[in-house]
Amino acid sequence: MAKKLNLDRKAMPKQKPWERIKNFDEVALGYTVELAQAEAERCLSCKKAFCSMGCPVGIDIPAFIKCIRKGDYAAGVRKIKETNALPAICGRVCPQEEQCEAKCVLGNKDAPIAIGRLERFLADYEASSGKRETPDRTEPTGKKVAIVGAGPAGVTVANDLALLGHSVTIFEALHDCGGVLTYGIPEFRLPKAIVRREVDYVRSLGVDIVTDFIVGKTRTVDSLMEEYDAMFIGAGAGLPWFLGIDGENLNGVYSANEYLTRVNLMKGFRFPETDTPVKRSAKVAVIGGGNVAMDAARTSERLGADETHIVYRRSRKELPAREEEVENAEEEGIIFDLLTLPTRILGDERGWVRALECIKMRLGEPDSSGRRRPLPIEGSDFELEVDAVVIAIGNSPNPLIPNSTKGLEIGKRGNIVADEETGKTSREGIWAGGDVVTGAATVISAMGAARNAAASMHRYLMDEDK
Amino acid sequence: MYKVVERKMIVPNLHELVVEAPHVASSVQPGNFIILRADENGERIPLSVADWDREAGTVSSIFMQVGGSTAKLAQLHPGDEIPTFAGPLGRETEIEKYGTVVCVMGCYGIGSMWPVARALKEAGNEIVAVIEARSTFLLYWLDRYKELCDKVLYCTRDGTLGRKGHAGEIPDMLRSQGVKPDLVMAHGCTFQMKRMADVTREPGWKTVVNMNPIMIDGTGMCGVCRLTVGGETKFACVDGPDFDAHEIDWDEFLARRKTYFVEETEPLRHSGCGEHAEEHQGVSSG
Numbered sequence: 001m002a003k004k005l006n007l008d009r010k011a012m013p014k015q016k017p018w019e020r021i022k023n024f025d026e027v028a029l030g031y032t033v034e035l036a037q038a039e040a041e042r043c044l045s046c047k048k049a050f051c052s053m054g055c056p057v058g059i060d061i062p063a064f065i066k067c068i069r070k071g072d073y074a075a076g077v078r079k080i081k082e083t084n085a086l087p088a089i090c091g092r093v094c095p096q097e098e099q100c101e102a103k104c105v106l107g108n109k110d111a112p113i114a115i116g117r118l119e120r121f122l123a124d125y126e127a128s129s130g131k132r133e134t135p136d137r138t139e140p141t142g143k144k145v146a147i148v149g150a151g152p153a154g155v156t157v158a159n160d161l162a163l164l165g166h167s168v169t170i171f172e173a174l175h176d177c178g179g180v181l182t183y184g185i186p187e188f189r190l191p192k193a194i195v196r197r198e199v200d201y202v203r204s205l206g207v208d209i210v211t212d213f214i215v216g217k218t219r220t221v222d223s224l225m226e227e228y229d230a231m232f233i234g235a236g237a238g239l240p241w242f243l244g245i246d247g248e249n250l251n252g253v254y255s256a257n258e259y260l261t262r263v264n265l266m267k268g269f270r271f272p273e274t275d276t277p278v279k280r281s282a283k284v285a286v287i288g289g290g291n292v293a294m295d296a297a298r299t300s301e302r303l304g305a306d307e308t309h310i311v312y313r314r315s316r317k318e319l320p321a322r323e324e325e326v327e328n329a330e331e332e333g334i335i336f337d338l339l340t341l342p343t344r345i346l347g348d349e350r351g352w353v354r355a356l357e358c359i360k361m362r363l364g365e366p367d368s369s370g371r372r373r374p375l376p377i378e379g380s381d382f383e384l385e386v387d388a389v390v391i392a393i394g395n396s397p398n399p400l401i402p403n404s405t406k407g408l409e410i411g412k413r414g415n416i417v418a419d420e421e422t423g424k425t426s427r428e429g430i431w432a433g434g435d436v437v438t439g440a441a442t443v444i445s446a447m448g449a450a451r452n453a454a455a456s457m458h459r460y461l462m463d464e465d466k
Numbered sequence: 467m468y469k470v471v472e473r474k475m476i477v478p479n480l481h482e483l484v485v486e487a488p489h490v491a492s493s494v495q496p497g498n499f500i501i502l503r504a505d506e507n508g509e510r511i512p513l514s515v516a517d518w519d520r521e522a523g524t525v526s527s528i529f530m531q532v533g534g535s536t537a538k539l540a541q542l543h544p545g546d547e548i549p550t551f552a553g554p555l556g557r558e559t560e561i562e563k564y565g566t567v568v569c570v571m572g573c574y575g576i577g578s579m580w581p582v583a584r585a586l587k588e589a590g591n592e593i594v595a596v597i598e599a600r601s602t603f604l605l606y607w608l609d610r611y612k613e614l615c616d617k618v619l620y621c622t623r624d625g626t627l628g629r630k631g632h633a634g635e636i637p638d639m640l641r642s643q644g645v646k647p648d649l650v651m652a653h654g655c656t657f658q659m660k661r662m663a664d665v666t667r668e669p670g671w672k673t674v675v676n677m678n679p680i681m682i683d684g685t686g687m688c689g690v691c692r693l694t695v696g697g698e699t700k701f702a703c704v705d706g707p708d709f710d711a712h713e714i715d716w717d718e719f720l721a722r723r724k725t726y727f728v729e730e731t732e733p734l735r736h737s738g739c740g741e742h743a744e745e746h747q748g749v750s751s752g
Contacts, residue, residue, distance in 0.1 A: 173552065173683070173685045174552075174683060174685075175503060175510070175549065175550040175552070183683075183687075211550075211552075212489075212550055212551060212552035213489060213552070214552060214553070214555065214685055217493070217553065217554055217555060217685075218489050218490065218493060218552075218553065218554070219489075219492075219493060236687075237687060238686050238687060239686050239687075239689060239701055239704070240687075240688070240689040242689075242699065248699070249692060249693070249694060249699065249715075249718050249722065250721075251721055251722060251724075251725045254690070255688060255689035255690075257687055257688045257689060258682060258688040258689055258690045261682050261683065261687070261688050262682065265682075266509070266510070266682065267507070271729065272534070272729075273507065274507040275504075275507055275508050275509040275534060275535050275538070276509045276510070276682070277726050277729030277730070350721070351717075351718070351721030351722075395687075398685070398686055398687065399686050399704055400685060400686060400704065403704070
């Protein structure tokens with residue numbers, strides 16, 4: 001090939017760290033047309049698109065990048081939407097560095113095409129153009145589908161099945177839609193206006209969304225199945241995990257779910273203009289090293305903490321969070337206490353957190369996860385003085401449906417057991433996907449599972465798969 | 467949106483709220499709670515269910531006006547609409563034939579005990595109601611209980627009705643009436659329930675309490691409602707709200723209940739009622 005490889009991967013403009021820690025506005029500002037063009041120019045349009053193979057929903061990536069190069073952004077959006085209903089969201093929160101971008105040929109030269117940024121560019125372009133195309137829908141099939149949960153999995157299934165002509169109703173337990181996109185991921189990483197826009201789009205396809213409806217309580221799965229031809233369960237995350245150390249029920253100890261829900265879903269950062277309070281703590285320790293831990297720590301900074309610590313028992317290399325999120329957190333002044341294991345939370349006489357007792361760790365031989373096992377260094381324990389502790393070490397799947405539904409196979413961790421390929425559960429006519437099946441995972445893996453489930457449900461509904 | 471059918475102050479500071487919510491009315495059971503928001507900026511407030519009408523599709527709760535959020539609820543009028551009314555939530559109370567069941571209640575618990583007492587009676591139990599309050603002017607729904615129960619006893623702090631004293635007097639009251647409980651149920655403010663746990667431990671009366679922690683989603687996601695029961699962390703929204711009173715770590719629960727006391731009453735300080743709120747600083751929020 002005569003063309004010289006262009007390795008100048010375009011960075012995305014961001015709010016400056018010292019400005020952004022004072023607001024909840026989006027940190028990454030998105031490509032301009034010029035930047036998007038320059039980045040799209042670099043794509044080699046490989047015949048064998050490894051990038052697409054790395055995408056859990058199989059987006060035709062070279063094709064949409066070609067549309068950007070031609071300046072036909074509307075066509076680019078159409079191309080993405082053939083397989084992904086939520087590009088503005090995926091462009092922002094997918095771990096592209098482990099998926100499409102990891103497979104990019106230019107990755108060998110450390111300069112993979114910034115596929116996520118380009119996806120986001122197209123989605124935002126469509127939104128700002130004000131012209132939203134609704135794809136053609138198939139003739140109504142007369143089949144009724146119930147979906148549990150308006151999170152990324154549920155909304156994806158709803159989109160796919162509505163386009164195929166089925167009548168779709170989503171039942172959502174909370175008062176707002178979006179699931180973890182709304183209650184969990186902060187505004188500064190995923191503006192809620194974008195989530196609302198994407199949910200409204202799915203509504204525009206004729207999908208009915210019923211909020212304040214807790215399947216398993218308001219009505220059971222069995223009662224709904226008398227009315228619907230098929231069901232998809234995407235009930236999402238459940239009970240937060242705690243470490244099992246002393247002091248976890250002290251005042252000032254929060255699960256990340258609670259901390260983030262107060263701020264995101266309930267808009268606690270605007271208290272007392274809004275009614276749900278969130279404590280303004282001076283020194284905060286966030287335990288865990290994943291994306292949720294980064295979200296909680298960066299939220300703490302924005303709530304005005306003097307000091308926020310990430311306490312993680314392995315080293316920086318093992319942090320499960322996206323590199324981009326770790327860098328953002330570092331830029332914002334979060335202190336990383338790595339190779340540090342919390343052993344006890346200490347309280348004052350009124351039952352409030354006063355300090356986190358920790359011990360230093362070193363890395364030993366690899367464990368079953370392939371990561372080097374952290375081992376305590378004797379005599380290295382110390383107290384970190386804090387007035388709040390946020391525990392961000394994951395959660396189990398939501399228990400309401402497993403607890404209230406007979407004949408649904410439940411796994412050891414309380415998860416709904418579903419076929420990996422199709423999402424089928426042990427009950428005829430019922431599919432499941434997302435965190436309720438896998439435990440806490442990514443938005444895109446939930447959407448990938450949802451996409452497969454929707455295809456399987458369609459075959460079932462059309463009597464092709466009985 | 468959900469229509470407010472009725473909102474009236476039934477005794478000082480306690481309000482009855484009736485909301486049209488057929489999706490909840492059709493499946494609610496004794497011991498359940500609901501979560502509502504008064505307006506779009508509102509907190510998600512958990513309220514125990516006090517009654518329902520499945521045909522009319524309405525659900526009733528009794529709530530106490532404590533802080534800013536309940537003050538908003540107290541200003542609702544029939545015909546108003548509220549944006550959130552979700553439920554039923556929590557496990558229902560285990561209704562069986564136990565024998566003699568003593569239902570101890572006070573405050574909003576006089577309301578939330580009603581469906582429980584009714585179901586226990588239907589299951590063939592002998593029901594002894596013990597209704598507790600600071601004074602007679604805080605009592606309500608007495609006619610209902612007189613009609614339903616085999617015996618109704620009163621206990622007031624000022625002695626204006628029944629035994630003078632508080633929940634601690636109840637075992638003695640029961641003994642003097644010859645009542646031998648097979649089960650004690652308690653609904654009311656945290657302090658009253660804790661007191662019942664203390665005084666029923668010695669005679670060995672199994673006691674079930676309907677807990678009222680801080681909640682947000684109420685569906686087993688956020689974990690704020692956790693409490694220690696029998697040495698294990700439980701979540702009131704999905705494991706409760708009914709728990710064995712003798713297994714609960716009450717000191718921890720009382721501390722957690724007060725986490726947001728300052729913030730709860732914050733709005734009141736900006737509404738011209740500042741002095742009033744200050745006066746109530748020391749009072750446990752029920």
